[in-house]
Amino acid sequence: MSEFILAIDKVYTGEVGVDPSTDLGKTKGGAIFRQNAAAEVEIDNDQDVEPEAIITTKLRREMEINLADCKVENLAMVFNGSVVGSEVSLPTSVSEGVVKAVKLKTKELNGSYYEILLPKARIRPEGEISINNDGNAVLTVSVTELAHTSAPTITKVTT
Numbered sequence: 591m592s593e594f595i596l597a598i599d600k601v602y603t604g605e606v607g608v609d610p611s612t613d614l615g616k617t618k619g620g621a622i623f624r625q626n627a628a629a630e631v632e633i634d635n636d637q638d639v640e641p642e643a644i645i646t647t648k649l650r651r652e653m654e655i656n657l658a659d660c661k662v663e664n665l666a667m668v669f670n671g672s673v674v675g676s677e678v679s680l681p682t683s684v685s686e687g688v689v690k691a692v693k694l695k696t697k698e699l700n701g702s703y704y705e706i707l708l709p710k711a712r713i714r715p716e717g718e719i720s721i722n723n724d725g726n727a728v729l730t731v732s733v734t735e736l737a738h739t740s741a742p743t744i745t746k747v748t749t
């Protein structure tokens with residue numbers, strides 16, 4: 591039987607070391623989770639034009655999440671600003687971003703759903719907000735996994 595992963599149900603953040611439980615709100619346009627080789631070493635042989643081997647020495651795991659909920663807390667998180675009342679003040683100097691645990695939960699199908707957990711991730715201060723005339727704005731959150739004692743996981747949860 592085929593298994594399918596449906597749309598996003600919820601995206602949560604939380605402190606590192608704790609199960610993320612702060613709901614970021616509605617999404618629009620989904621999310622991307624990718625893993626790519628951030629660093630590779632090629633072993634060459636002068637007898638061939640192709641490498642003998644390619645050794646991956648580092649992986650990079652990233653998430654790009656498109657939020658429809660543009661509440662001030664989300665704007666501050668994406669742009670590394672601070673909230674005072676209903677105003678988000680953007681930083682006046684370069685910052686590292688925000689470090690959180692991030693969990694993406696899919697919608698349930700046939701009694702199960704999936705969770706992608708990044709136990710320690712950097713929300714990069716390079717997000718964007720797309721404002722258009724066709725509907726509500728989309729706030730793009732860019733996330734990069736950081737080294738942690740727990741590895742990132744993709745878990746199938748059966749209800």
